Amino acid sequence: MKIAIGSDHNAFQLKETIKGFLADTEHEVVDFGCHSEDAVDYPDVAFEVSEAVSEGKVERGILVCGTGIGVCISANKYPGIRAALAHDVYSAERAQLSNNAQILTLGSQIIGSEAAKKVVEAYLNVSWAEGSKRKVDKIIEKEQQFVSQNYKEAVAGNNCSVN
Incomplete structure (x- = not known):
């Protein structure tokens, strides 16, 4: 699966951790930034990832900011996008199974890197069943x-x- 990933500067380290985790899988990752801890506005990155998902350039997206809320709100402003905030495996699975969310959002100040990997894995390992x-x-x-x-x-x- 081709996955877009992006973050603001507050979540750069977690984004890099998730990107590394995904590199060890069969998934192809497209990084929309940020590419350092230099300040960047999360809506800009969220809009770029949302556009890539909306246009079918990638199958799904993962966005990270401090709480995951800002990128979630921003992504959901993009027509056709359903972004879901999840910090646990069950919510990540339901984001896809129940809501067909194309974008998962996470908060770097809320979730640790090991838990984030499990949440991302749960989100990517299920498909919408149209339930x-x-x-x-x-x-x-x-x-x-x-x-x-x-x-x-x-x-x-x-x-x-x-x-």
């Missing part, structure tokens, strides 16, 4: 409604501001 297809289809349908509308109109109707 929750009806629910996932509802998510896709709602997203398509918003994507097809003028974005500013949708946001204005929710009393949010757009810059």
Whole structure:
């Protein structure tokens, strides 16, 4: 499987650990950065990984930041992407089995490297069985409604501001 991986500077070391772990498997890894501990904004990396997944350049993605929350929120802003935060094996499996999440997110300040390897392995070793297809289809349908509308109109109707 071809997997995109990315992180911000806070999670660089864990990303490198996961990348090394995946290199010892049959998976091909495409690293979208960051490539050092120099500061980088996590949304930029999350958007690049999401784009690669969305365009079919890779099959799945793994994103890491301090908590995993920021990259998860960012990835989920990309149309067609379902990213899931998981710090345990069961949640990682369910992310794929129940939700067909194309991207797994992790927090480097939340999970240790050995546990992260187990979570990544669990996520990659299962495939969507369409058991929750009806629910996932509802998510896709709602997203398509918003994507097809003028974005500013949708946001204005929710009393949010757009810059």
